[in-house]
Amino acid sequence: MQDIILEMRGITKTFPGVRALDQVNLQVRRGEIHALCGENGAGKSTLMKVLSGVYPHGSYDGEILFQNEPVEFGGISDSEEKGIIIIHQELALVPLLSIAENIFLGNEMAERGVIDWPAAYARTGELLKKVGLKEKPSTLIDKLGVGKQQLVEIAKALSKEVKLLILDEPTAALQENDSEKLLDLLLEFKAQGISSILISHKLNEVSRVADSITVLRDGTTVSTLDCQAGQISEEHIIRDMVGRDMAHRYPHRTPNIGETLLEVSGWNVWHPEAAERQIIHDIDLRVAAGEVVGIAGLMGSGRTELAMSLFGRSYGKNIGGTVRLRGQEIDVSTVGSAVKHGLAYVTEDRKELGLVLDESILRNTTLANLGGVSEHGVIDDSRERRVAEDYRKALRIRTPSVFQKVVNLSGGNQQKVVLSKWLFAQPDVLILDEPTRGIDVGAKFEIYSIINQLADEGKGVIMISSEMPELLGMCDRIYVMNEGSFAGELAGHEASQEKIMSMIVKA
Known part of the structure; x- marks a missing residue:
């Protein structure tokens, strides 16, 4: 008999006018990585909020068994007491507190109301070592990148003697290297007997680490796939998620590229606080009517800073350079003037x-x-x-x-x-910064179709993405960015992941 650590039976959750979950069933084995897949709005996060007590017992119908015992959680503290820890997509860390303070916030190592800081720092050091972080326990959270902050969240979970770890889109904001480290860590936890539920739209990551996959669609359980019984193809998962085959991830478009629409020359930007630090160096960029232009680069390469500085100088100081639209210099010194002159910017941080x-x-x-x-x-x-x-x-x-x-x-x-x-x-020119971050393959296809439609209408589109296959599948031309400068430029039909990475490394 399988060793089942979690069983959710007939979970139904209704909001005003919407049935978010309808008789959902889920089983998780002890010491396995169980992936939860589905389109946005399929009910994945809602189901995990039911499990973790964010939606307390009584606000939903159905039954939850954990370690073969019925459980009724009134809040997150109840589920954490049992060893169920959830890490949400939006990290719950306090930026101006240290790593140690964040890890034990609300769970302080104290005696008679006095915190034992030596013990807290020593324990933090042990936890950081487990997740592969070399930072000091006293390091402030705002000094860490997103990837390291994600590892601090996991260290925090380990401090609570986790038995079942729930991760909601843990790699959505991470670069490929950080994502690989996090997935390797989940495999280490699996070897230690810790169960994990992984919510992810990145099917290559799911295929790499998952032992089982449950697919939700429109609030119901569509299928549960056993990866140990054989390789499950991404096409199979997508078909279950969206209810149809998606032979092509990227919609076809025949480019009809016109004259130069937007031209940026000699664009320089300095850090808004560290006046001596230059962030963007002599960028020259052009976008033609009907063209989708990509900007590739690693996190920290300056892609978002470039986009925000162009859009009404939303980022940076001492900004210099010229911006021309249809050959005429335009004023983009404020957001209002940028919008007035035909620029729009879809930020990577929609919330x-x-x-x-x-x-x-x-x-x-x-x-x-x-x-x-x-x-x-x-x-x-x-x-x-x-x-x-x-x-x-x-x-x-x-x-x-x-x-x-x-x-x-x-x-x-x-x-x-x-x-x-x-x-x-x-707008005449639309700048899209990570336009499909954290959304599913079905919704991605719809957004890709919108981008193609804009290009067909003669708009210029600048697309920033950390997903190289996305840039390769959508863009007519790609700029490669590294340390605030363009390291090179590739025509879409000539570009490859190898060529892009080679440009970054050699820059």
């Missing part, structure tokens, strides 16, 4: 910088172009609603109403709302 989460789809859609739904400075409610409805249908935003708050949408649908906002601003 912090791209959306007003507590507002409706309707309000977010029209936010960048209120003049388009106003008369004499007064918003026309019926026109605003028509605009939002048109974009909801055109971009296939899955929601019962445009009055739904954006915070309640899945990541893929949130990304479509951000795109709606900037498409309604009617």
Whole structure:
């Protein structure tokens, strides 16, 4: 008989107007890595919030058994007491506290109300060694990169004697090297008998480490696949996720590239706080009408800083250089002037910088172009609603109403709302920074189709992505960036991952 550590039976969870989970079943064996796959909005994160007590017992129907005993969690502290630890996609670390302070926050090593700091630092050192970090326990979190912060979260989980570790999109914001280290760590935990549930849209990672895969679609369990019984193809997983075959990950487009639309010359940017540190060095960039131009590079290469500095000088100081649109120099010194002259920027951080989460789809859609739904400075409610409805249908935003708050949408649908906002601003050039980060293959295909449509309409598109296959599959031309400079340029049909990495290494 299989050694089952977790069993969830008939889990049903309803929100107003939406059934998020419908009779979902899940079994996890002791000491296995169990992947949970599905499109955005399929119910993966909701199911894990039910398991971890974020949605407490009584707010859902169904039964949870952990280590063969029925459990009823009233909150996260209850599930953690049993050894179930969840690490959310948005890391829950306090930037201005040290590693040690974060690891034991709320779980302090104290006696009679006095924290034993020597013991806390010693224990932190042991935990950091387990996850492969060499930093001192006293290091502040804001001094660490995202990959190392993710490892601190795992160290924090280990401090609570974890039996079942839940990771929600743990590699979404990581570079390939950091992702590999994290996956290797999960395999080490597996060898130690720790079970893991891995939520991920990166199917190559799932195929590499998962022992079992459960696929959700529209809030129901579609299939559970046993990887130990034989190799499971990515095509098989995708078919179960989206309910159809996807022979081509990237929609076909025949480029119709016109004259130069955007031209950036001699662009230099200095750090906003460290005035002596130059971040962007003499960048020359051009984008033609109907062209999708990619920017490849490792994390920290300056891609986002370049994009933000171009878009109204949202990043940096002492910015110099010229920007021309259709041969005429334009003013991009403020966000307002950049938008006025036809630039739009879809940020990589949609929740912090791209959306007003507590507002409706309707309000977010029209936010960048209120003049388009106003008369004499007064918003026309019926026109605003028509605009939002048109974009909801055109971009296939899955929601019962445009009055739904954006915070309640899945990541893929949130990304479509951000795109709606900037498409309604009617830009000539759209800068997309990690446009498909943290969203599933089905939603990715829809966003790729939108990008192709924009190019077909004669827009210029700049696409920044950490996923090289995405750039290779979508771009007509690719700039390779390293340490704030362009290390080279490749035509889309000539580009390969090897050539891109070779340019980065030799730069």
